[in-house]
Amino acid sequence: xxxxxxxxxxMRDVWGGQHALVVVNDTLAVVSGRLRVNDVxxxxxxxxxxxxxxxxxKALAGHIRVAERPAFWRLEWSSDGYIAVNHYLAxxxxxxxxxxxxxxxxxxxSPAAHVSIRDLTEPTKNNN
Numbered sequence: 001x002x003x004x005x006x007x008x009x010x011m012r013d014v015w016g017g018q019h020a021l022v023v024v025n026d027t028l029a030v031v032s033g034r035l036r037v038n039d040v041x042x043x044x045x046x047x048x049x050x051x052x053x054x055x056x057x058k059a060l061a062g063h064i065r066v067a068e069r070p071a072f073w074r075l076e077w078s079s080d081g082y083i084a085v086n087h088y089l090a091x092x093x094x095x096x097x098x099x100x101x102x103x104x105x106x107x108x109x110s111p112a113a114h115v116s117i118r119d120l121t122e123p124t125k126n127n128n
Contacts, residue, residue, distance in 0.1 A: 009035065009077045011064075011088040018063040019090065023077065025053035033079025035061050037088075040072040040106050067091035072103035 012020040025031045032052040038045055046064050053059045064073075067090035077084040087107070089095055104110060 009075050009084060009086050011073070011075075011090075014066050017066050019066065019088070020063055021047060021049075021061040021075075022058060023051060023053055023061050024058045026056060028055050030055055031079060033077055033082075036076045036078075037064060038074045038076075039067075040074055040103050046073065064090075070095050070099065072100070072107075074107055 009021075009023050012022055021035060021037065023035060030052060032050065034048065034050045036045065037047040047062050049062050051059050051061045067073075070089070070091040070093075073088045073090055075086045075088060085107075087103075089100070
């Protein structure tokens with residue numbers, strides 16, 4: 001199986017002031033590649049590491065310190081020309097919906113392409 005079957009790149013919740021970077025391989029072959037994590041607002045490279053994940057296994061790829069402000073982290077896994085991307089919302093809750101949608105636009109994702117902020121935040125008008 002090819003590396004495109006890597007099933008998950010993500011973060012575990014905070015433990016000891018750190019987030020754990022986790023990579024899961026649900027294929028029957030060893031997968032190796034590079035994982036990069038960037039803060040979308042600042043462009044800061046928070047982590048860059050290479051790792052190898054055994055067949056049908058998971059690996060701890062590193063740790064990132066807890067964010068002190070709401071942040072959107074872009075996770076990118078690359079291996080043999082294949083790129084997988086995910087994201088993680090870090091920092092204190094709650095997150096502002098407008099900020100979240102702004103982050104999504106910054107990375108080129110538009111889950112609310114047909115919904116405006118106003119549609120999500122204005123009360124519904126009752127025409128009865």
